[in-house]
Structure formats: C-alpha cells, structure tokens
Amino acid sequence: EVQLLESGGGFVQPGGSLRLSCAASGFTFTNYAMSWVRQAPGKGLEWVSAITGRGDRIFYADSVKGHFTISRDNSRNTLFLQMNSLRAEDTALYYCTKAGVDTNMIFDSWGQGTLVTVSS
Amino acid sequence: EVVLTQSPVTLSLSPGDTATLSCRASQSVNSYLAWFQVKPGQAPRLLIYDASNRATGIPARFSGSGSGTDFTLTISSLEPEDFAVYYCQQRYNWPPLTFGGGTKVEIK
Numbered sequence: 001e002v003q004l005l006e007s008g009g010g011f012v013q014p015g016g017s018l019r020l021s022c023a024a025s026g027f028t029f030t031n032y033a034m035s036w037v038r039q040a041p042g043k044g045l046e047w048v049s050a051i052t053g054r055g056d057r058i059f060y061a062d063s064v065k066g067h068f069t070i071s072r073d074n075s076r077n078t079l080f081l082q083m084n085s086l087r088a089e090d091t092a093l094y095y096c097t098k099a100g101v102d103t104n105m106i107f108d109s110w111g112q113g114t115l116v117t118v119s120s
Numbered sequence: 121e122v123v124l125t126q127s128p129v130t131l132s133l134s135p136g137d138t139a140t141l142s143c144r145a146s147q148s149v150n151s152y153l154a155w156f157q158v159k160p161g162q163a164p165r166l167l168i169y170d171a172s173n174r175a176t177g178i179p180a181r182f183s184g185s186g187s188g189t190d191f192t193l194t195i196s197s198l199e200p201e202d203f204a205v206y207y208c209q210q211r212y213n214w215p216p217l218t219f220g221g222g223t224k225v226e227i228k
Contacts, residue, residue: 107156
C-alpha cells in the first residue's frame with residue numbers, strides 16, 4: 001500500500017523559512033516522479049512543484065519559482081520542499097503526491113498534508 | 121497557461137441522484153484530464169485519469185468522458201460518501217499543471 005507522510009509544517013513569520021518532508025513507502029520511490037500541491041484556506045488546489053524519479057528534471061509554478069526548492073533523497077525515500085522568503089499567500093495545506101513514471105504527472109496517491117501558516 | 125473552468129460551483133442533490141460535473145479547458149488538453157475527490161481531513165483521491173479511465177479501486181458509479189476542451193464527470197446513484205468537492209486537472213500543456221476551481225456536491 002502506498003503511503004505518503006508529510007511533516008515539517010508550522011507557524012512562521014513573513015520572510016521566514018520552512019522545510020517540508022514527505023516520507024514515502026509502498027512503492028519503488030526512485031521510479032516515480034513526485035510533486036507538491038497546496039490548498040490555501042477556502043481555496044482550490046494549486047500545483048507547486050514536481051521532480052522526476054532521478055531528480056534530473058525539476059519544475060515550478062511561477063508563484064514559487066525562486067523561493068521554493070524541491071529535492072529528493074532516493075536513499076531515504078523522502079521528498080523535500082525548502083520554502084524560503086515565505087509570504088502570507090504561501091499559507092496553505094501542502095500535499096505530497098506520487099506523480100507517475102517519468103513526467104506523466106498522474107497524481108495517483110496523496111498524503112494527508114501538512115499545514116503551513118505564514119503570519120506576523 | 122491552461123485555465124480549467126468547472127461548473128456548477130455547487131450541486132445540491134439527494135442520495136440516489138445522478139451528479140453531472142463539467143470541466144472546460146481554455147485550450148485543448150487532448151484527453152489528459154483527471155478528476156479528484158477532496159474531503160476535509162482526508163487525502164485527495166484520484167478518481168479518473170486521461171478523461172475516462174477509472175483509477176484503481178474506484179467504484180463503477182464514477183465515470184468520465186470528453187476530449188479536447190469539454191469534459192464531464194458523472195456519478196451515478198450518489199452514495200452518502202460521495203458528497204465532497206471535485207476538481208479536474210490537466211497534464212497536457214505544462215508547466216504549470218493546472219486545476220479547475222472545484223465543484224462542491226452537497227446534500228439537498
């Protein structure tokens with residue numbers, strides 16, 4: 001059974017940083033692309049970033065380019081999202097998703113999310 | 121960027137009814153469209169991928185159709201657990217991957 005467990009969320013002031021993690025199990029992690037999707041309070045889903053299985057291709061939404069960095073450690077089956085220069089509009093529930101082989105971006109499994117709140 | 125517009129925003133129905141949800145793309149996405157179900161406090165669930173393919177474990181009452189710019193998710197004979205918010209998402213022209221604004225299926 002695929003399991004994705006996010007952690008690292010919390011309360012941070014504007015301009016601060018957080019590092020989200022997603023521990024994956026139940027599948028061969030290195031074979032699959034992974035992605036982050038977020039949902040602001042009362043809003044819809046928004047794609048944030050994606051990374052291929054070997055980490056050789058990385059993609060970002062324009063809204064986070066330059067202040068978020070996605071990475072993965074295939075030896076530890078873990079996906080990361082380093083979030084710097086956080087802004088109030090980054091407040092959201094952040095989901096980790098399994099995104100299919102290569103870059104097919106079929107989000108077939110999701111975690112339950114970790115909440116990030118940016119406020120002074 | 122491909123904009124996905126979902127309608128209606130809210131659908132008020134009773135258990136046993138049929139729900140018909142629409143997703144329209146601002147440009148063709150071929151058949152690379154998925155549907156997700158989101159409930160509070162739960163992980164989102166993939167229902168349909170590539171317009172009409174049910175994901176693993178999804179009941180047959182969920183079906184998808186369409187291609188190009190117009191897509192439909194049909195839920196036949198609504199069960200109590202089907203009342204939720206539904207999103208469409210395209211993976212044809214990206215980045216960015218984009219989602220629709222969602223349709224809430226509520227109990228009438």
